[in-house]
Amino acid sequence: MLCIVVCLYSAKLLVALTALNIPAPLVGLVMLFILLHWRIIKPQRLAHTSQFLIKYLPLFFIPVGVGFISDLNTITDNLLLIGLLLTLLPCLVLILVGKLASKGKYRD
Amino acid sequence: MISMLVCLFTILLFIIARKIHLTWPSPLLNPVLICIALISVLLLISGGSYDNYFQASMPIDWFLEPAVVALAYPLYQQYAYIKPVFMLLLVCTFAGISCSTVIAYTLCTLFNANDVLMSTMMALSVTTPITLLITESLGGMPSVAAAMVILIGVFGGVFGMHILTRLKITQPQAKGIALGVSCHAIGTAAAMEHHPLAGAFASAAMILSALISAFWVPVLFTILNHLNT
Structure with missing residues (x-):
C-alpha cells in the first residue's frame, strides 16, 4: 500500500508543479508501472494490495456515482441525446475496433 | 458516527x-x-x-485514486501478452477512443447541448474511474459520465458478443480488444467468460485505453472545439 500511496502523492506533486492537464492517479499508474518494469519494486510485494484494491474498485466510485441525482434535470431534458449516445457509441466503437483488431495476426 | x-x-x-x-x-x-x-x-x-x-x-x-494507481499491477502482468501486438493495440485503442469522442461531439453539436453536457460526453470509451477524472478536468459532470459509462458497459455485456459474432470476427483476441476498448470492465468480464485469451486482451486494451484517453481526449476536445468555431 505504501508504494501505491507514495506513487500517487509524488504524481500529485509532479502534476501540481508542472501544471500538466493529466489526472494525477494516471501519472501515478505510469510511475508504478515503470517501477515494476525496472524491478525497482518486487511485484510480489504489490500483488496482495493491488488485487484487493482492484477487486473493490467499483465500490470506490459509488459515492461519486450517486451524484448524478444532483443533475437529474439535465438528464431528463436531454433523454434522446443520452439514449442515442448510450446505444450508438458502444455499437460503432465495437464495430470499428472489432474490424481493426481482426486484421491482426495472433499467436495461439 | x-x-x-x-x-x-x-x-x-x-x-x-x-x-x-x-x-x-x-x-x-x-x-x-x-x-x-x-x-x-x-x-x-x-x-x-x-x-x-x-x-x-x-x-x-x-480509495478511488490509489485503486487507479494499482491498475499498474495487472498492466505489468499482461505486458507479456501486449508486447508482441503493442502497435496493433495502440492503433485499436486510439481509433476507438477517437471514434467515440468525435461521434459524441457531433451528436452533442446536433442537439445543441451546452458546454457542460458536451464535456460530460467526451470520455465515455474508458473505464469509470478514469472517466471521472477526465470529465472533471474537462469541466463536465463526472457522476453523469460515470453512469453513462456503466450503462454502456452493460449494453456491451448484453449485446457485445452478438455484434462481434455478426461481424464474423472469430479470433478471441480481436473480440477481447473490441470489448475492452468499447465496453471497459463489464465488456472485459464478458470477454473473460467467452475465452481466457479474449479476457487477457480485453483487460490489456481497457487499461491501455485508460492511459491514452487521459492524454488524447482533452487534446482532441480542444481540436474539435477549434474546428467548430
Whole structure:
C-alpha cells in the first residue's frame, strides 16, 4: 500500500508543479508501472494490495456515482441525446475496433 | 458516527450486490449499478441531500485514486501478452477512443447541448474511474459520465458478443480488444467468460485505453472545439 500511496502523492506533486492537464492517479499508474518494469519494486510485494484494491474498485466510485441525482434535470431534458449516445457509441466503437483488431495476426 | 454508518451501509450493500452478481452473473445485475440505483432512490425518497451523503462517504471515495494507481499491477502482468501486438493495440485503442469522442461531439453539436453536457460526453470509451477524472478536468459532470459509462458497459455485456459474432470476427483476441476498448470492465468480464485469451486482451486494451484517453481526449476536445468555431 505504501508504494501505491507514495506513487500517487509524488504524481500529485509532479502534476501540481508542472501544471500538466493529466489526472494525477494516471501519472501515478505510469510511475508504478515503470517501477515494476525496472524491478525497482518486487511485484510480489504489490500483488496482495493491488488485487484487493482492484477487486473493490467499483465500490470506490459509488459515492461519486450517486451524484448524478444532483443533475437529474439535465438528464431528463436531454433523454434522446443520452439514449442515442448510450446505444450508438458502444455499437460503432465495437464495430470499428472489432474490424481493426481482426486484421491482426495472433499467436495461439 | 454518521459517516461510519453511511460507509458501512454502502460497503454492505456492495458486498450483497456482489454476491447476487456472483450467483446470477448477468451484466444487467451489475453490482455498482444496483448500489447506485438503490442509494439514489433512498436519498430521493427520504429527501436526504447528496452533499451530505458524499461528505459522509468520503473515506470510501479516498480509495478511488490509489485503486487507479494499482491498475499498474495487472498492466505489468499482461505486458507479456501486449508486447508482441503493442502497435496493433495502440492503433485499436486510439481509433476507438477517437471514434467515440468525435461521434459524441457531433451528436452533442446536433442537439445543441451546452458546454457542460458536451464535456460530460467526451470520455465515455474508458473505464469509470478514469472517466471521472477526465470529465472533471474537462469541466463536465463526472457522476453523469460515470453512469453513462456503466450503462454502456452493460449494453456491451448484453449485446457485445452478438455484434462481434455478426461481424464474423472469430479470433478471441480481436473480440477481447473490441470489448475492452468499447465496453471497459463489464465488456472485459464478458470477454473473460467467452475465452481466457479474449479476457487477457480485453483487460490489456481497457487499461491501455485508460492511459491514452487521459492524454488524447482533452487534446482532441480542444481540436474539435477549434474546428467548430
